[in-house]
Every structure is written in structure tokens, then in C-alpha cells.
Amino acid sequence: MTRQRTLIAVAAFALCMLVPLFVHQDYQLNVLFRLFLFAALSLAWNLVGGYAGQLSLGQAAFFGCGAYGLVLFNEKLGVPIPIAFALGVVIAVGAAFLIGRVAFRLRGPYFALSTIAFAEVLRISAKNLTSITGGDVGVQAPALFGSDPSRWFYWSAVLLTAAAFAITVWIARSRFGYWLQAIREDEDTALACGIDAAGTKLRALMISAALSAIGGGLYASLFYFIVPDQVLGLDISNQIAIAGMLGGAGTLTGPIVGAVLLESANELFKNLFHEAHLLIYGVLIVLVVLFLPEGIVGTLGRLWRRRTQRA
Amino acid sequence: MVVQIWSALQAVLNGLLTGALYAIVGMGMALIFGVMRIVNFAHGAFMMLGMYATYVLFEKLHVNPYFGFLAAAAILFVLGYATYEGLLRRIADRSDFMQILLTLGISLIITDGVQLIFGADYHQISIPLLDINVKLGPHISLNAPWLLSFAITVVLATGMFLFVMKSRLGRALRAIAQNRYAASLMGIDVMRVQALSFGLGLAAVGAAGGLLLPVFYLYPTAGDQFTLKAFVIVVLGGMGSVGGAAIAGLVLGVIENLTSLYWGNEWALVVDFIVFLLVLSLRPSGLFGSQRV
Numbered sequence: 335m336t337r338q339r340t341l342i343a344v345a346a347f348a349l350c351m352l353v354p355l356f357v358h359q360d361y362q363l364n365v366l367f368r369l370f371l372f373a374a375l376s377l378a379w380n381l382v383g384g385y386a387g388q389l390s391l392g393q394a395a396f397f398g399c400g401a402y403g404l405v406l407f408n409e410k411l412g413v414p415i416p417i418a419f420a421l422g423v424v425i426a427v428g429a430a431f432l433i434g435r436v437a438f439r440l441r442g443p444y445f446a447l448s449t450i451a452f453a454e455v456l457r458i459s460a461k462n463l464t465s466i467t468g469g470d471v472g473v474q475a476p477a478l479f480g481s482d483p484s485r486w487f488y489w490s491a492v493l494l495t496a497a498a499f500a501i502t503v504w505i506a507r508s509r510f511g512y513w514l515q516a517i518r519e520d521e522d523t524a525l526a527c528g529i530d531a532a533g534t535k536l537r538a539l540m541i542s543a544a545l546s547a548i549g550g551g552l553y554a555s556l557f558y559f560i561v562p563d564q565v566l567g568l569d570i571s572n573q574i575a576i577a578g579m580l581g582g583a584g585t586l587t588g589p590i591v592g593a594v595l596l597e598s599a600n601e602l603f604k605n606l607f608h609e610a611h612l613l614i615y616g617v618l619i620v621l622v623v624l625f626l627p628e629g630i631v632g633t634l635g636r637l638w639r640r641r642t643q644r645a
Numbered sequence: 646m647v648v649q650i651w652s653a654l655q656a657v658l659n660g661l662l663t664g665a666l667y668a669i670v671g672m673g674m675a676l677i678f679g680v681m682r683i684v685n686f687a688h689g690a691f692m693m694l695g696m697y698a699t700y701v702l703f704e705k706l707h708v709n710p711y712f713g714f715l716a717a718a719a720i721l722f723v724l725g726y727a728t729y730e731g732l733l734r735r736i737a738d739r740s741d742f743m744q745i746l747l748t749l750g751i752s753l754i755i756t757d758g759v760q761l762i763f764g765a766d767y768h769q770i771s772i773p774l775l776d777i778n779v780k781l782g783p784h785i786s787l788n789a790p791w792l793l794s795f796a797i798t799v800v801l802a803t804g805m806f807l808f809v810m811k812s813r814l815g816r817a818l819r820a821i822a823q824n825r826y827a828a829s830l831m832g833i834d835v836m837r838v839q840a841l842s843f844g845l846g847l848a849a850v851g852a853a854g855g856l857l858l859p860v861f862y863l864y865p866t867a868g869d870q871f872t873l874k875a876f877v878i879v880v881l882g883g884m885g886s887v888g889g890a891a892i893a894g895l896v897l898g899v900i901e902n903l904t905s906l907y908w909g910n911e912w913a914l915v916v917d918f919i920v921f922l923l924v925l926s927l928r929p930s931g932l933f934g935s936q937r938v
Contacts, residue, residue, distance in 0.1 A: 389742045391749075436926040443684040443741045447876050448925055451918040454873065462911045568869075572749065579746060613757035619750030623743050624735060 343503075347496045354485045363484040367556065369597045370491035371549050376577040376589030377498035378545035381538045383575060384584035385511060387518030388438070388535055392449030393546055393574045395433070395456050398566035399426035400547025401475070401554035402460065402467065408476045410466070415476050419551045426547030427540045429456075434536040441521065450568065457566035472561040475554040487556045494552070495590070498545050502586055505538075514538055518584070546574075576615055580622055582629025591631050651784035656902040662791040664898020665798040666853050670871055671878030671890035671897075672805055673849030679822040679885030680842040683733065683744045687752035688875045689868030691847050695721050695854025696863050697759060703770050703858075710770065711793060714855025721851030725844035733843065734836060752872070760865040768863040775859060794856040801852060802891050805845075809887050818842055822885060850875075870914060877921040883931025893932065 350370070357363055375393065382390045403422020407413040413421065429452070437448035460467045467473055479486035505511040513534045516524040521531050554560045573596065581592025596618075603611050626633050670692065677685050685691075695717040702708040702716055728751065736743050777789035809815040817838045820828040829835045854868070861867065878897055882889030900920060901913040908916075924932065 387740075387742065389745055391745075436922055440925060440929055443745060444880075444925060444929070446742075446745055447684065447880070448922060450873065451876075451921050455915050455918045455922075458911070458915045462909075462915075572753075575746075610757060610761060612753045613761065616750045616753030616755075616757065619746055619753070620732065623739075623747045623750065624732070627739070627743060 343499065347492060347499075350492045351489060354488055360484040363488045364556070365597075365601055367484070367488050367491045369594055370488070370495045371553060372574065372577055372597050373590045373593040374491065374495040374498045375546055375549050375574045376581070376593045377495065377502055378542040378549075379574045379578045380502065380583060380585075380589045381505060381514075381542045382535070383578055384582075384588070385505065385514040385518065386535050386538045387584075388539075389446040389575070390449045390539070390542070391446050391568075391571050391575055392433070392451075392453035393542070394566050394568065394570040395429055395449070395453035396426040396543035396546035397550035397553070397570060398453075398456055398460070398562075399429050399543075400550025401560050401565040402550075403547065404551040405473055405475045405554055405560060406466065409474060415478065418476075419478075419548075422551050423544050423547040426543040426550070430540045430543035431536065434532075434539045438532045438535045438539075450571070453566060453568070453571060457562050457568075460562035460566055467562065470561055470563070472559045475558055475560055477558075478552070478555040483556070487552060490552055491549075494545070494548055499586070499590070501541065501545070505541075506586060510534065510537070515584070572615070576619055579629055580618060580626075582632035582635075585629065585631040585635065588629050588631035592629065595630075648784075652906060653903070655785050656906040657899050658785065658787060659791070660899030660902035661895055662787065662795045662898070663902065664895035665795045665802070666857055666894075667874060667878055667898050668802055668891040668894025669798050669805075669849050669853040669856075670875050671882065671894045672802060672887050673846035673853075674875040674879045675882060675885055675887045675890035676805075676809070676818070676842055676849070677846035678879055679887065680818050681733070681737075681839050682741065683748065683843075684741065684876070685846070686745055686748040686872060687755060688850055689870065689872030690752040690755040691721055691724070691868070692850045692854040692857075692871050693759065693863075693865065693868030694724070694755060695851030696858045696861070696867060697763065698851070699855035699858045700768060700770065700863055710772070710855055710858050711797070714797075714852050714858075717855040718848040718852040722844040722848040725847030726840050728847075729840040729843040734840070737836075737839070756865050756869070763865065765865060770859060770863075772859055788860070790859045794860070797856060798853075801849070805849060806888055806891065814838065814841065873914075874917060877917050880921055880924055880929075881932055886931065889931055896932075 353366065354363065357366070375397065379390060379393050382388050400422040403425045404415070404419045407418035407421050408415055433448060433452045437445045461469050463469070464471070477483065505514070513524070513529045516527065516529060517531050517534060525531055550565060554565065557564075577592035577596045578589045579592065580596060581590065582588025599614065600611060603614055622629065628636060670688070674685060674688050677683055695714070698717040698720050699710050699713040702713040703710055708716070732747060732751065733744070736747055772790075774790050774793065778786045779789055779792060780786045809818060817828070817833045820831065820833060821835055821838055825835055874897065878890050878893045879885070881896065882891070882893035897917065897920075900916060904913045904916045
């Protein structure tokens, strides 16, 4: 990324930070919060799904660890909020370590299946352990921000997205990122070049988990109340992966574009069609896989390169 | 103590009855995976379609579900063939990443489509057979519809196994599973055989759906848990092994029923997945060897 592009990115995020000067309604700020939250989650997914080429369909596991970590450590054990928040992130990273150790020794569809299985084990356990998590009744989350919370949540989501973006930029240009891409393109060749494929993928997953868990903590606090299906459900995992694919897996800005489009569409369709949003997701996935396998940003990038080469 | 043994035995027998249905679901998944290397994330959604097909036949035309399931299987076969020709064929050469996403998309479309047409309400059919329990001695009793579906399933599973192992088309299936390229050099029309096997895999899961209808609640997401269970079965049986999947289905049924007995029904799915993760980490070729299809 050139200096010019860095400036553009910094300016764009700075502009986003200014939005609360013009938008005052809590509802609108919360919609924008969700938009940035999912952008950050999709960026986190992209490290594993895009750069390393490993389809994770269980990101909700990490998201949920962050959410439940904050809530349970604070509400049940009386740990101060910042430490409880950090512990949630640590637990998510630990979970990523566990699942990665099992799943990354295997290739192909096994990884995707294991991530789903792992997230489902967490979700159903959270539903069943009613004495700890409150089960389907839910549990109350602590308030992270005292006054004017909608603004602060919005700002935190923008910062999280900026952080996830900066990490992606850094990884994409570092040796670590080239390792990931080498593994994606051809794991055997990468191994032959002396790359520790399993370890590299594992580190990517742990970074991804940490970012997702921070998002989970923010989400839990904003919603006051969390239930297992909400923060650990397959829907969240699917939505994150779909946003990443739609925008373009393995591109810098793709996940942001995908998340913004998907969340805006969600918000519009929520009022228009109510129950059909999963149908729209499904149609989107099928269309992307058949016609835009590189996602929106990936395809536009390819067209752009072709044009500049010709000229 | 004696009572505990009887209740454990009851759970094992119930597990075998449930497991037979799982076996059919898993065999369908294994067939598809073995021949096409596609992990069918829409498996449960197609099963739910089989249930709805049987349900509509029962409600509108008063077809007994124990005949209706055959119609469901036929409908699902056609649907599977069409899905392959229309969608899956176009991404046959892409990564499994794309194939998983495509079938996930199909699954969302089917599930939400059914919900828009039929609503999210729960349905249940009532047939006289449901009230009959067969007593085996003083301690063991088995529910008649489960026994009947078990008998049908055994016939279906045996037929499917023999078809894969003995018939000409079955031999072509296994050849493709071993080496797709070499199979095409031997004059096998790979695309056509894959379309047929996707149809057959879905017919199996459609039949299972029809047989499950009398003993299960029907709602649009009823099939979701079976997609996940089918993965577990296929991994347990050795990826792509149809015979292994049949045994793994029975094993899973027994594990689930014993879990329900000792820890409660709500933990059954958790134990399923833990078994799955354990098998993946300790013995990825599955419990029953690595032979494919």
C-alpha cells in the first residue's frame, strides 16, 4: 500500500469517527454500529478464510466467547469490566488454539466442519448450563460506557474495524501474510519451502479469534442481554463468512464492502420482506459463487488491472 | 440395578431404531461425498423437503406416509439431478470452499422458501400406528412406527449397499470415487454418473425424511440438525464409505440414546459433535477403515 493509499484509509476512518456529530438518533447510530461491527468481524474472518484459504464457518464461537467472557466474569465472578473483557478475548484465543490444533492437521472440508461442530458445542452447552449462562432466558451484560453509550459504541466499532484493517494491511505485506497466501495457493509446495503450514494457519486463526471476541464483548454490552442463539448461533457465522465472500475473500477492502452491503440490505429488507432475509442470503451466496467467485472487490480489481495493462 | 440394565437395553434398542434412519441419511451423504467430493451442506434441507412432500401427500391426498416416502424419494431424486445439472456441475472444478458455500446457499434458499410457503408452524400427523407399542417382555417396549421404519430402512440400506457394490452403475460410482480422471478414460460419463449419484443421495435422504415424518415434528428448520449429524456419520464411517456410514449411523443412534438416558436429551447433539471432533483428531480415516464407497 502506497503512502497515498494509507492517507486515504486514515482519512476515511477519521471521517467515520466524525459521523456522530451529524447523526444523533440512537437507532441510527446502532445500525451504523452493527455495520462497522460486521465489517470488523468479516475482516477477522478474512485473515483465515481469505488469506489462508481456510473456510471458517464457526466464527460465532469466538464472538460468543468474547460476549460470554465479559458477561460471566463480570456478573458472576465480580471481575472488573476491563479485565473481564480481556479475559473473554483470552478465552476466545484459547478456543482458537484448541480448534486449530485439531482442525488444521486436516485439509479440505474438515476444517469448515470442525469449526461448525465446535461453535455448536459451545452454543448448545451455553443453552443447557442454565445455572451459569441463564440458558435461553439469557443473562444481563454490564454497561461498558456510562453516558451517551450509542456514540461510544459506534466509536469503538469504528476503531475495531480500523484496527482489523490495519492488521490486515500489515499481514498482507509481511512475510507471515505471504506464508498464508502460499498455503492457500498450494499447501504441499508451501510445506516443501519450509513453511510450517499448521502453525501459520493457527496463528492467523488466533488473531482472527481475538478480533472477533472484542466484537463480541462490544455487542453483548450494547444489547444489555445475551442468549446463546444470538451470540453463538450459526446465523452469525454464516453472515460473517457471506459478507467476506461477497466483498471478496483475500482482498483488503472486500470484507468491509461486503459487510456494509449485506448489513444495509439486511436493514432494508427487514422492513420490506421480514422473513425472507435468509432467502436473500442464499440467493446472494449462489450468485456470488457462480458469477463472482472473487467477490465484488476481487472482480473489480481484476477488471481494473486488465484495463491498466491494456492501456 | 436390574432396572438400570433394562433401561440401558431399552435405550440401546431405541438407539438402533433411530440409528437406522441416521444410517440412510449418512449413506446418502457418503455417496455424494465419495463420488463428487462435495460436502453437501443442504443435506438436511433436502431431508426437510422430503418430510414436507410426504406431509402434503398425507394431508391433501391421504397417502399413508409409509407409501408416501417413496414418492418423496422420487421427487428428491429428480430435484437432486436437476440441482446437479443446474448448479453443482458448473463448479465441479472449483475448490471445496466454493462447493461448501454453494450448498450452504441452496440450503438457506430451501429452508427459507419452505418457511415462506408453509409458515414456521410446527406440524404433526396422526396415524393409528403411533399409539401401538410392541412389548418384548415386561421391561422392553418398542414403538410400532419406529419398528416399521427400521424394517423399511434395513431393506433400503441393504439395497443401496448392494447397488453400489454389485451393479454396473455402482461400479462406475466407485471408479469415479477412486480416480475421476482414470474413470473418464475408461469410458465412464463422469458428469452423468455424478448427477445420478447426487440424485440417489438425495433420494435416500428424502426417504428418510418421509419415514421420520410420523414420529417427528415438522417445521422448516427440522432438517438442520441432520446436516450436522450426517457429517458426523460420514466422518465416523470413514469419508465416502457407504457401508461404513450405515454402521456409523447405528452407532450414533445408540450413543445419542444412551446420552439422553444418562445426561438428558439436550446433551445428545453435544456428544455427537464431541465424538466428531475426537474422531477427526484421533482417527481421521474413520472408525471403519479408509475404503471409499
